[in-house]
Amino acid sequence: MSTHPRHQPETAFGQAIARIEVVVIAALLGAMVLLTFTNVVLRYVFNDSLIWGLEVVLVLFAWLVLFGISHCFRITAHLGVDALVNTLGPAGRRTAAIVAAICCLAYALLLMKGAWDYYAPFAGLDATSGRWFPTGFAETRDQAWYETDQIPMLDMLRWLEPLVNQGESYEKMPRLVVYLILPVGAFLLLVRVAEAALGVIAGRRESLIVSHELEDELDGSGQKD
Structure with missing residues (x-):
């Protein structure tokens, strides 16, 4: 039985980064649940609420999604339509996987540029010039004074x-803090897509989407019964 791509061996550094990702994702999800539960109790028991609660949950959800995208590339958890690819032979499937990996890598690069260009003004930085690829930096109107609607500013x-x-x-909390996930999430996605693409090219993984290996194993166990 072949090794499932989500269980590929990693370096110690890669394992540490992966653990950090898992901890951050779990912390974000836990904070969302705790904050939502607290707000429900306050609303229906004490007729009160945290006025900033909904906005914080929305921010946490955005962070969770953007962290999750890159993490799912690492564990090969993204879904995909492979009906056509499965009709090809081994060489054809490998070629299709390499083409898909290159397309995803190009998309991740474009997303990284777009994320930086959107975030930079809120941090008082300059966006990149060039429509598709960075050709330098262009002076951008400073928007670092933009604040969130309700989230209180933290003294720290x-x-x-x-x-x-x-x-x-x-x-209130400046938007440069809550929008920080845009370049960070795009960078993590770029790194994970690059790792996945190299894995496909080197033959360490079959594709970028979730494997049907587990489904085949369950079907096989059912036939044995």
């Missing part, structure tokens, strides 16, 4: 004020 982040907001105090 006050050091950002002299750094990006010209010393002015933030009344």
Whole structure:
């Protein structure tokens, strides 16, 4: 029986990064559940609510999704339509997997540029020039003073004020904090897609989508019974 692609051996550094990803995803999901439960109790028992609760849950959900996309590439958990690919022979399936990996890598590169260009103004930085690929940096209107609607500013982040907001105090959480997941998530996706593409090219994994190996094993066990 072949090794399932999600169980490929990794370096110690890769395993550490993977554990960090899992911990962050679990923490985000746990925080969403706890915050939502608290708000429900406050609303229906005490006739009160955390006015910033819904916005924080939305932010946490966005972080969870963007972290999850890259993590699913690592464990080969993304779904895909492979009806046509399965009609090909081994060489054809390998070729299709390599083409798909290259397309995903190109998409991840474009997404990385788009994520940076969108986030940069909120951090007081310059976006890249060039429509498809970075050709340099273009001066961008500073939007570091933009704040969220309801999320309160944390005192531990006050050091950002002299750094990006010209010393002015933030009344609410700046968007540069909540939008940070855009370049970070896009970078993690780029790294994971590159790893997956190299794995396909080197023959260490068959495709970028979830394997049907487990389904075949279950069918085989049913026939034995």
